[in-house]
Amino acid sequence: MGDMQQNSPIGQENDSLQPRLEVSIVGGGIIGVITALGLLHRGMHVTIYERVEKFEEVGAAIAFTGVARECMQRLNPSVLEALARVGRSSPHERQRYWDGFHPRTKESAMQEESSLLFDVPEGDLAYWACLRSHFLNGMVGLLPEGTVQFGKQVVNYTEGGGSDKVVLHFADGTTAGADVVIGCDGIHSATRKLLLGKGHPASNPTYTHKTFFRALVPFPGALAALGADKANDCCIHVGPDAHVISFPTNDGKMYNIFIATHDPQEWSDPYTMTAMSTREELSSALQSWGPHIAEIIGLLPENIIKYGAFDMAENPAPTYASGRVCVAGDAAHASSPFHGAGACMGVEDALVLAELLGHVQSLPVSARPRCLSAALQTYSAVRIERTQWLVQSSRDICDIYQWRYHGTGEDSAKCKAEFDWRGKKIGHFDVDAMVAESRTEYEKLAASAVH
Template identity: 45%
Template structure:
């Protein structure tokens, strides 16, 4: 690549040619955090969001200590935003930093809910919050003038002449940018255009699991379950189903998610959720232990029923093509069983923030590097470093659900084997080498600009 560069590019540039503009498609948590990171690094951006305003679907979301450290490196204000709405396990003044697992099925009448094993997640290593509350705080870090609403992407075009990429929206309008990053979620249009509409990897597939999500007022939950259970994260596992709950909204709500099998076939183009009923959940857990049955009886009569799609069956063969890339759920939508999908998206945002910072340095300080070449190198580096880890994460999330539900061939119903499987997979997520990733993306980027062949990153 370096041998083909003209030595007088810098001298022939117009004043604005050294700058570049990035279009971020999608204004969810991942897109907003990336936007905040790029703005901090003086990268010019425009964000295009299909809705009328910023909004997040779902209820609770949680971040471990490692994800929070990634946030801090992107922009300390992101951590401040999280802390303002986050809720720790247990006593806020003495948080419980463990994730806890119980046998929700075999508990006998009159027995207390016993913790069978637990995992240390780091100091304040499990910060839960309501998605919408976090989004409201993140929005405050993004200037209004960089966001355009009601812009649903139809396609983008690259004429291959090194000029601007053109974005075409469903309302008939268009825009231009030097690079495009798709943060447009599980049904990503950017992924469909990047990989091709005939490619199965362009679309998520149904995992045959559904989830009932609800928020229970904490006073009701604590009265029925006791403070110790209600105000701490608990995973209640059992045959072919499991229930997770943790506190949100400064301990005023208990976020509950009940996972059930769903043998029906569903298309990615159908709705991801529909109204669900308390009765369906109560019936599914009717033969479980008293704690789980008490939780199901706390639910409202009506709640959301979510159908869990992911990219496990057809993972993307690449996250980048030229000056276009995909990140977060757009690249590697996962089932929620590790409870870390948002955190892995934050890792993506940190990698891209660093790479585009390197692009700025390159085009400002090297007369032989064009912004087009630098952007292509950055996105290729992102794909190389991030794809293996994130696709492992998607696969592991499916597998860990089988462990929780006593269906995994190697662990079965043996508690010690379950513990070891959950532990090593969780630690691979929580104790990720952030500095190592940053060194990898920098080495990959610089190697591509120099025309070097870079060995496959070790994740």
């Protein structure tokens, strides 16, 4: 296990006689571990409680924007170093959008002048892509021994009642106390249900009426289907009621395929976001698309998993914090995957929380409970508008891909305009301003809390 660097919050001295702030993180996924590393870097005592018996991340790809990487650097440089070891940036300056529907031959599909609809600057988002499991495993190696406790499923928490700690109650009958609790336990967050109340509309996500399929295949198959130009780039094919995003990963050895389709039906089981499907079912859904797309589908295994895309667009959470408990990442603002920026929002969340909790740690112990509540309320206020915009925009972007968006249809110029401004909103984001706003708002709330 690596030793963690520690630093003092900006502009404040870290009194070594002050006890460290104790933070419990519920959930050991990517955002939970990133948040933990950011807090450890600021000298806090962190424990991650994970309900499963070991770290688990599926082998699918994930990508992080330039903004997210800036946040990683500020959280803890080791996080960005871990990403750099497994991530790959696009070698192209522009992200290209192709017509996946009209080309009738593979040769016409490979001709830029006939099937390229438009492109947008890659620098707007500046993605680095990697495998989720590779990134998570790299970060786990940075955690001090004993940071993670497995087999701990949260069933309740209590705050107050004569205790100066927030007490987590687990399914195995044990408890654990901390100064503050951060729920990073994903789209079906138990922490969110407890914070808002199980009957609250935002306690559970809703179906977006989109399904998606994803797979990693050997790179040579993609090269044969798409040609060298497309196969070596992030390639986005759009068309009626479906879209295909594909790109090389794992240093170009593997090829990531993501195919989404519109589904007018209801999802059969809202508590299970996956169902078994077949390559034939997917092929049938895109049977009128071009032959190159048929070849891409042919690379998938015969039996595949179908994912239902759920999010919190219909019932956004009214707050991400209550008292000394908050939620972050998907637990706060679960998004569909179509913008490819949901995890990036979680990294931004982590930076705001780390900065604010770093301020609180410098305070006398007696002042911390009130100021912790102020810090978490500030975090919620600063993050809620941007993150909930992303959740709705991710739905919109999928409809634009699938020629279902009322403002664009099949019009390439209108689609490009939508991609342009939405991409800039995600990628041209002032991290310094976010941190400054959080500090200003926190100081206002903390001053009123003290008085």
